[in-house]
Amino acid sequence: MIWFALAVDLTAITLLAHVLYFRRHGRRDLLLAYVALNTGIFGIVAMLTQREVGLAVGFGLFGVLSILRLRSxxxxxxxxxxxFTAIALGLVNAVAAASPWMLLGLNALLLAVMFVVDSPRLLPRDERRVVTLDVVHEDPVxxxxxxxxxxxGRVRRIDVTEVDYVRDxxxxxxxxxxxDSAPAEPSARTAVFPPLVRAGRR
Incomplete structure (x- = not known):
């Protein structure tokens, strides 16, 4: 069963990393990271389950994963x-290797959720900017x-965080x-907090 689970895992991570992520976002470095993380998790957990190790080792594994620095x-x-989806796929496929139907169902669920929540057609994306204007608008319109x-673009929400009448x-x-036709700027897609945009006076 472990070889069947491995085949399912490789298929699932290919769909997640290449079909869902790479074709939408185009970052080869993260594609490699997702595949390496998934297969590594699968291999470690499969080895632990085959050797019937205790629950403490499982918690130790999660402790090791917590060291990973995802802040960037x-x-x-x-x-x-x-x-996290790549990690979940590796864990699910290694642990549920003895239950093929559960394994397939959980893989389908995880991939379907990512397909829906990251689909630009089903859920259009709103972008965020922190904009500094060198003009003070008293009129919201x-x-x-x-x-x-x-x-x-069409503005959906505006929060005024600072007004300086001295420096205008x-x-x-x-x-x-x-x-939809306008390509997204790299900073808007890759930064957790997009950089400050300075706008000149017209």
Whole structure:
């Protein structure tokens, strides 16, 4: 059964890393990380289950996984979600090797959830910017129009975080939806907190 579970795991991580992640986000380095992490987890857990080790060893394994540093300026929260799904696939396929139907069902569930929640067609993505304007808009409508012109998208939410009348600037946290045809900027996709955008006066 372990070879069947391995085949299912390799198929599942290929679908997750290449079909779902790489084709949508295009980062080869993270594709490699997902595959390596998944197969490593599968191999370790499969070895532990075959040797019938105690529960303490299992907790030790999770302790080792907790050392992994997932905080990075180049990894978004969505990409961390792919990390945990890759780990879950490795664990599920190694532990449930003796129950083929449960194994297949859990793999299908995890992949289906990631397909839905990361689908740009089913769930359109809103982008986030922290924008510094060197002009203070007293009129909310004028502020929205100015931001939509600069960001080239439909503004959905504006939170004014700072207004400085001395230096004549304001800082706003903007959620907006960019047109489908417009390519997303790398910083918006890869940074957990997008960098500050400075906008000039018109």
């Amino acid at each position: 300026d180049t990894i978004s929260q969505g990409e961390i979600g792919y990390y 004028a502020l929205r129009q100015d931001l939509e012109a600069r960001l080239r 600037l304001m800082v706003v946290d903007v959620r907006f939806r960019a047109p």
